[in-house]
Each structure stands twice: as structure tokens, then as C-alpha cells.
Amino acid sequence: MSKRKRPDSNAPSDSLTDHERLIYDVIRSNKQDMGIWTRDMKRELKVNLPDNIVTKSIKSLQNKSLIKEVVNIHNKGKKHLMAVEFEPSKEISGGAWYSEGSLDTEFIKVVKSQCLKQIIKLKVATLEGISDSIKRSGAFKVDLTKQQIEEIVRAVVLDNQIMEVKSNGSGEFTNIPVGKVCYKNVSKGGGGGEPKTGSSASVPCGVCPQINFCTPDGVISPKTCVYYTKWLDF
Amino acid sequence: MLTEYGTKHAVHVITNHFGDLVAKVCECLLRKGPLTRQNVKRYTELSDEQVKNALLVLIQQNCVQAFTTEQPDGFADGPKANTQYVVLFDNILHRVRFAKFLTILSQEFDQQCVELVQGLLEHGRLTLKQMFDRAKSSEKEGNLVDLDSLRETLVKLVTAHYVERCPASEPLLMPISEEEGPARKKGSKSAKKIGEPETIEQQVVEAALPMEAMRFSVVTNVESDVGEKEKNSNNVTPGEKRKHDVLELDECGVADEQSVVYRANFEGFIRRLRHKGCIDHVRAHLDDGAANVLSAMLQATSSAEKKVKTKNSVPLSLSSIYEEVIKSEAGRNMTLDHVRASLVQLGELSFVDASSDSYSIDFEKIIEIAQNEEVESVVSKRYGRDAYRIFRLLSKSGRLLETDKISDTTFVEKKDAPKILYKLWKDGYLLMEKLVVTGARQSQFLLWKVNRQILWKHVLDEMFHAALNLSLRVSYELDREKELLNLPADKRTGPLQDRYNRIRKVRILLESSQMKLDDAILLFHDF
Numbered sequence: 001m002s003k004r005k006r007p008d009s010n011a012p013s014d015s016l017t018d019h020e021r022l023i024y025d026v027i028r029s030n031k032q033d034m035g036i037w038t039r040d041m042k043r044e045l046k047v048n049l050p051d052n053i054v055t056k057s058i059k060s061l062q063n064k065s066l067i068k069e070v071v072n073i074h075n076k077g078k079k080h081l082m083a084v085e086f087e088p089s090k091e092i093s094g095g096a097w098y099s100e101g102s103l104d105t106e107f108i109k110v111v112k113s114q115c116l117k118q119i120i121k122l123k124v125a126t127l128e129g130i131s132d133s134i135k136r137s138g139a140f141k142v143d144l145t146k147q148q149i150e151e152i153v154r155a156v157v158l159d160n161q162i163m164e165v166k167s168n169g170s171g172e173f174t175n176i177p178v179g180k181v182c183y184k185n186v187s188k189g190g191g192g193g194e195p196k197t198g199s200s201a202s203v204p205c206g207v208c209p210q211i212n213f214c215t216p217d218g219v220i221s222p223k224t225c226v227y228y229t230k231w232l233d234f
Numbered sequence: 235m236l237t238e239y240g241t242k243h244a245v246h247v248i249t250n251h252f253g254d255l256v257a258k259v260c261e262c263l264l265r266k267g268p269l270t271r272q273n274v275k276r277y278t279e280l281s282d283e284q285v286k287n288a289l290l291v292l293i294q295q296n297c298v299q300a301f302t303t304e305q306p307d308g309f310a311d312g313p314k315a316n317t318q319y320v321v322l323f324d325n326i327l328h329r330v331r332f333a334k335f336l337t338i339l340s341q342e343f344d345q346q347c348v349e350l351v352q353g354l355l356e357h358g359r360l361t362l363k364q365m366f367d368r369a370k371s372s373e374k375e376g377n378l379v380d381l382d383s384l385r386e387t388l389v390k391l392v393t394a395h396y397v398e399r400c401p402a403s404e405p406l407l408m409p410i411s412e413e414e415g416p417a418r419k420k421g422s423k424s425a426k427k428i429g430e431p432e433t434i435e436q437q438v439v440e441a442a443l444p445m446e447a448m449r450f451s452v453v454t455n456v457e458s459d460v461g462e463k464e465k466n467s468n469n470v471t472p473g474e475k476r477k478h479d480v481l482e483l484d485e486c487g488v489a490d491e492q493s494v495v496y497r498a499n500f501e502g503f504i505r506r507l508r509h510k511g512c513i514d515h516v517r518a519h520l521d522d523g524a525a526n527v528l529s530a531m532l533q534a535t536s537s538a539e540k541k542v543k544t545k546n547s548v549p550l551s552l553s554s555i556y557e558e559v560i561k562s563e564a565g566r567n568m569t570l571d572h573v574r575a576s577l578v579q580l581g582e583l584s585f586v587d588a589s590s591d592s593y594s595i596d597f598e599k600i601i602e603i604a605q606n607e608e609v610e611s612v613v614s615k616r617y618g619r620d621a622y623r624i625f626r627l628l629s630k631s632g633r634l635l636e637t638d639k640i641s642d643t644t645f646v647e648k649k650d651a652p653k654i655l656y657k658l659w660k661d662g663y664l665l666m667e668k669l670v671v672t673g674a675r676q677s678q679f680l681l682w683k684v685n686r687q688i689l690w691k692h693v694l695d696e697m698f699h700a701a702l703n704l705s706l707r708v709s710y711e712l713d714r715e716k717e718l719l720n721l722p723a724d725k726r727t728g729p730l731q732d733r734y735n736r737i738r739k740v741r742i743l744l745e746s747s748q749m750k751l752d753d754a755i756l757l758f759h760d761f
Binding site for chain 2: 074097102103108151154155158159160165171195196197198199200201202203205206207208209211212214216221222223225228231232234
């Protein structure tokens with residue numbers, strides 16, 4: 001008798017070995033978007049499978065595009081396995097700003113730059129205004145959610161490139177309800193990304209990582225200080 | 235309470251200006267607090283004569299103030315007065331700022347005013363006659379000094395509150411009753427806010443001050459047969475400490491011009507520097523127009539300021555502000571609309587409060603923003619941009635935040651955020667709290683916070699440390715090249731000239747850096 005594939009709405013089109021089926025079921029039955037850590041998955045298997053069988057089965061399932069490996073942002077050593085049809089939750093992947101377990105710094109930089117550009121263009125902008133403006137510009141293939149825009153705008157405030165103000169309903173705030181939070185470009189000082197160097201930071205001691213170990217006559221002292229020597233090297 | 239490097243810096247200043255002996259007495263008072271002469275002698279192990287001379291120098295130079303307190307005595311002859319000495323830390327700090335004070339004067343007054351105050355700063359305190367003798371000794375041909383014009387100069391400076399009469403030599407410090415409490419002292423100029431107790435230094439300074447009208451008045455009549463007033467204030471009856479200025483009215487009620495002593499009023503200069511700092515800050519954040527408007531508001535309201543650390547200026551209407559703006563050359567080109575627009579800009583940053591068509595400067599806000607920027611600049615340069623964003627987040631939020639929340643909001647890698655937070659905490663920039671949550675599993679969370687009060691004190695101590703280091707390095711560099719500096723110019727050839735050029739540049743850089751750092755110290759300590 002030849003083996004015939006049984007029609008099963010949940011079964012994949014390719015055939016799976018018994019071991020692969022076992023592992024695949026455990027992975028799929030787990031919290032779908034959380035996936036399962038490899039070690040936990042081994043524990044949940046009803047039969048004790050040798051490690052090499054498990055590893056071979058996982059590889060096979062991956063090659064058959066049935067499962068995928070997702071890096072856990074909280075612990076990069078812990079690989080999570082999940083069925084391909086699910087997207088990893090923010091808790092595992094880190095969210096829209098993470099890619100393969102690390103911050104997608106290029107993408108973040110681009111979004112920040114776009115937000116800043118729109119704010120400068122609009123002069124005074126609400127979150128909705130920035131979001132609409134970015135959508136209209138077509139700068140991104142995917143639509144960024146309002147929450148994502150808000151997260152980025154808050155980070156640009158922390159970079160001191162824009163400031164948060166409240167509308168007073170008049171002048172440049174006409175058309176914006178009184179009290180609504182808006183954003184404006186910082187005209188001077190922090191503009192350009194670098195904070196203005198303060199008085200304290202313009203001398204070596206002000207930015208010295210060894211200041212707590214420095215004493216007037218100690219091993220580290222103003223007379224022996226290498227940062228001073230470099231600073232005074234005319 | 236003084237920080238360690240605040241004390242070290244002050245002692246170093248006194249050592250540079252007056253030598254080791256005076257510095258030893260000063261350090262003793264700084265570390266131990268107010269002491270009697272006997273106790274100073276005991277702690278410093280100096281002779282009676284040495285202690286006395288050191289104290290006289292410090293008093294003359296306004297770095298120490300004597301005061302008396304009542305010691306309850308078991309015997310029938312009543313309570314005994316006992317003289318103690320307290321160091322005036324702020325006045326020691328002012329000693330490195332004399333050049334700044336003279337620059338302010340030179341912008342507002344003529345050369346004779348500048349020279350008069352220069353004399354007061356050099357000698358600590360002078361009578362009119364002493365000022366005249368000093369001016370006479372450096373008289374130039376064709377520029378003769380006469381007493382009347384000198385007196386006029388003095389009146390100008392006293393009216394502008396840059397010079398004042400010296401305080402009482404030994405005011406009686408009344409013990410504060412339990413009901414009153416140190417924080418509720420009425421009319422107290424020096425208590426920073428309600429609830430913050432005055433230090434002994436502040437109490438003594440206030441007790442010694444003459445009444446406002448007397449403090450800023452110049453005696454102009456000369457009565458040569460009037461006897462000199464008793465210098466000893468032990469006869470002062472309790473409750474009348476302020477009325478007895480030992481250097482003023484004698485029993486006949488006529489002041490002796492020859493005996494009234496004057497000194498530079500540091501408060502007046504610091505107030506002016508505070509205004510200047512605010513104007514510069516506004517210029518850096520906005521533009522010249524806004525700076526002109528702020529400057530005009532200060533011009534119109536500064537005489538109403540009762541103390542250096544005033545929170546808000548007296549409210550002004552738009553028309554009063556405009557009238558003042560167009561008085562200056564810089565403001566003459568500004569229209570009313572331009573002034574109004576600048577006020578809106580200033581209001582947006584909360585530098586100016588606008589209500590019911592009147593405008594008032596919020597000094598506290600301007601200074602708070604300037605202080606934040608100063609600290610953020612240090613964090614950025616010392617710990618990097620990620621740390622800068624983290625610090626700004628915690629500083630703005632003012633409350634405890636968990637590590638993950640911080641890394642998410644600031645877009646710092648989850649593995650990097652804990653390292654940065656730990657470094658900031660270890661160096662005293664953040665507070666940390668551990669939170670243990672017991673549930674299915676026990677989890678530990680770390681929470682972080684910026685505590686401004688603690689951090690500002692730490693930052694100021696680091697500034698004093700930096701100031702001390704700059705001073706030590708200047709001395710070290712100049713000492714190393716002492717012989718070269720004493721060499722006549724024609725003997726400085728080849729490599730010697732190169733070294734000479736280097737030491738000149740080094741000196742200029744270090745000394746200008748000292749002045750720039752002092753601006754930051756002013757921002758955190760005096761403004």
C-alpha cells in the first residue's frame with residue numbers, strides 16, 4: 001500500500017516526518033506571536049528526542065518555510081521559533097524599530113530626518129500635521145502609524161532639534177486649538193544636532209571621565225594630567 | 235553646607251591672595267564653622283598675634299564677619315557677649331571676579347569711578363580720605379584729583395548701589411526662638427525660599443547690614459570736633475542690633491565723613507551680572523530683538539529688585555516696555571509690532587509671563603534652562619549622544635523610569651542603555667532604585683531618576699574642582715617657565731622665543747577659561 005497524503009486543512013502541503021510534525025505542532029500551538037524558545041520547546045515535547053534529531057527537524061521545517069527563527073530582543077542568545085504566518089510581537093522583536101534584534105538605526109535616522117523636515121516646512125506642526133505631511137510626501141513605502149510618528153518626534157525633542165510648545169490659538173498657532181501640543185524647530189543652539197558647548201564642558205576637567213580620581217597632588221592631578229597637556233599643546 | 239572642592243577652591247584663592255598663614259585661619263573657619271579667636275588659635279596652633287592679624291586681614295577684605303552672641307551666665311552680672319568669626323564664602327568667590335565687576339563699571343561709568351572701585355576691591359574697605367590719598371598718589375600730570383569730584387564719584391557709585399557703607403563690625407546675633415523658627419524669619423533677604431533655613435553666615439550678614447537708607451548714603455558734611463564713635467558694640471541692647479552701626483552716627487547725630495568706611499557692594503555687581511547672563515541667554519536662544527526687549531525690561535525694573543535672586547521682575551505694560559526699548563541705540567529701530575512679536579517669542583519659552591496685558595520676566599525659568607543646558611552639555615561631551623538623550627528624558631520627566639522604558643523612548647539599544655545608566659549613576663548624575671516584583675517569577679527592575687537638588691550640588695562641586703585645577707595648572711606652567719619669563723626680550727631667541735610664545739598662549743587660554751568657568755559657577759551658585 002502506498003502512502004497517501006491525507007487531506008488536512010491544517011497540514012502543510014509538504015509531508016513531514018513524525019518528528020518534524022511533533023516539533024511543528026508544539027511551535028504552532030504556542031502563543032502565536034511570541035514563539036517559543038528552543039529549549040522550552042524541547043521540554044514541551046511529549047517524547048524525549050535526541051538533540052541531533054531536533055536540530056535536523058528544525059532545519060528541515062525552516063527549509064520548508066514552515067517556521068522561522070526570531071531573535072529575542074531582551075536576550076539575543078535565546079532564539080525563538082514561530083510559524084511563518086505570524087509576526088513576532090513587539091515584546092520579542094522590539095517593535096517597528098528593530099531589525100534582527102538590533103535597532104534599525106538607518107531607518108530611524110531617515111524617519112527622524114523626515115519628521116524634522118516636515119516640521120521645518122510647516123513651521124509649527126501638530127502630530128497629525130506631521131503624519132499627514134509625511135504621508136503626502138510619499139517618502140515611505142509603508143504608512144507609519146501615528147504612534148510611530150509620536151515616538152520619533154519625542155526622540156527628536158530629546159535630541160534638542162525641535163521643541164514642544166502649546167498652542168495659544170493666535171499668530172503662528174492660528175488654526176490650532178488652544179492648548180494643543182505642537183512642535184517647532186529650535187532656531188539656534190541645539191540646531192544641527194550638537195548641543196552648544198557649555199562653559200564647564202569647554203575645559204578638560206568639565207568633561208573628564210577621571211574627575212573623581214583627580215586630586216591636587218595625586219597620581220592624577222592637574223600637573224600630571226594628559227588631557228591638559230594635549231589641550232595646551234600649542 | 236560647603237562641598238569639599240568648594241572649600242579647597244576658596245582656600246586656594248585666599249592662599250594666592252594673602253599667603254599661607256591667612257589661608258590656614260580661613261580654612262579652619264571654613265571647615266569648623268564660626269569660632270571664637272581662642273578656638274581658632276587652638277585648632278590652627280598659631281600664635282595669638284598671628285590669628286589676630288589673619289582675622290584682621292580677612293575682615294578688612296570682607297571675607298570674614300565678626301559677630302557676638304549672648305552666653306547665658308550663671309552669675310549675677312548677667313549674660314556675657316562672646317565674639318565669634320564666620321567666613322563669608324560668597325565673598326571669597328567674588329575675589330576672582332573683580333575684573334568682571336570693573337568691566338561692568340567701565341560700560342556704565344567713567345574712568346574715575348572705575349579707579350575708585352578698583353581701590354576698594356584692592357584694599358577691601360576705605361574711608362573717603364583714604365580714597366583721596368590713594369587717588370592723589372597715582373595722580374597724573376594734567377589730571378588732578380580734587381576731593382569734591384571724588385566725593386561726587388562716590389555718590390554716583392553709592393546711588394547706583396555699586397558701593398555701600400561697611401556693615402557693623404560686631405552685630406549681636408539674637409538666638410531665633412522656637413516659635414519663629416529659622417525658616418520663617420520675616421523680611422529675610424537671604425533665605426532662598428520658605429522652608430529653607432538660613433545659614434549662620436546669612437543670619438550674621440543680615441544682622442550686620444545697616445538699614446537700607448543708611449547703607450546707600452554718603453555723608454557729605456565734615457564735623458572735625460565730633461568724637462569718634464565707640465567701636466565696641468557690647469553695649470547694644472537686645473533687639474536693636476540693626477540700629478547700631480558702629481561706624482555711623484555718634485551721640486550728637488552727626489556723621490563723621492572721615493570715619494565712615496565704604497566697600498564695593500558685591501550684591502550690586504552680581505545682580506548686574508545676572509541680568510547680563512539672562513540677556514546673553516535670550517540672545518543665544520532667540521535674537522537681538524528679543525535681547526533688546528529683555529534688556530529694556532531690566533532697565534525699567536531693576537531698581538525695584540529687593541534681592542539678587544529675584545524670581546520675577548515687576549510687571550510692565552507693552553507701552554512702558556516700548557518706551558524703554560527705543561531709549562537705547564540698539565532698540566531705536568524696533569517698531570511696536572516687533573517688540574510685541576519678541577514678547578510672544580519670550581512668552582513661548584516661558585522667559586516672560588504675560589497676563590492682563592502686562593509682562594514680567596521669569597528669571598527662575600531663564601536660569602533653570604541655562605543650568606539644564608550647562609549640565610546636558612557636560613553629559614553629551616563626557617558620555618555621548620545616547621547618554622544625552624537619556625539624561626534629557628529623565629531630567630524632563632522628573633520621576634523614576636524603568637530601564638526598558640528609557641531605552642524604548644530614547645532609541646538606545648537595549649543592551650547599551652543599562653551600561654550608560656550605570657555609568658551616569660556611578661558618577662553621581664542619576665539616582666537608582668531597585669524594584670522586585672514577585673509573581674509567577676520574581677523579576678527585578680531598575681528605575682532611574684534625576685534629582686535636581688542633589689545633582690546641582692554635585693555639578694557645582696565638580697565646577698569648583700575644575701576651577702581649582704585650572705588655577706593649579708596656571709601656577710605650574712608659569713612656575714616651569716619662571717626663568718624664561720624673567721629673561722629680557724632681546725635674550726629670547728630661537729627655541730626660547732617659541733617657548734615664550736607658547737607660555738603666552740597657555741596663559742591666555744587658561745586665564746580666559748577660568749573666567750568662562752566662573753560664569754558657570756555664577757549660574758549655579760550666585761544666580
